[in-house]
Amino acid sequence: MDSGAIRRGLALGIAVLTTSGLLGLAAPAEAHAVAKPCAGRKVRTLTFSTGIVRVYKQDREICAVTLAKNPGPVRTMSVSVQVRGHRPVAFTDKRIRRISTPLVYMGHRSVRVKGAVGGGSVSTGWIRY
Helix, strand or coil: CCHHHHHHHHHHHHHHHHHHHHHHHHHHHHHHHCCCCCCCEEEEEEEECCEEEEEEEECCEEEEEEEECCCCCCEEEEEEEEECCCCCEEEEEEECCEEECCCEECCCCCEEEEEEECCEEEECCCECC
16 A cells, blocks of 8 residues: 555544544534523522522522513523522523523522513522522
């Protein structure tokens, strides 16, 4: 086999490995896009004038989702989970329907949850779940 054939074979092998690696990286992102916003069981629902906040717990982790009561126009929405003694994990964005936090480790600590849609908002005190 001449050196040109070896180079072509090596180039083809590298191309196949690169393509399969890129496809492997893209697949989890698409799978994540269709996942539900929060894992675990619902432990609390907080209502306010323009929306609701649902709080979910899985083992020692907590997550919150803010939902608009009347989805439709794009408006500012926010959600926040703060474990006592730590900074809040907060998200604010212009959305139509919902915004959520990732799972946040809480251990055995108290948690404060906040949510807002447009001009309405809700906030809990320190709660132990």
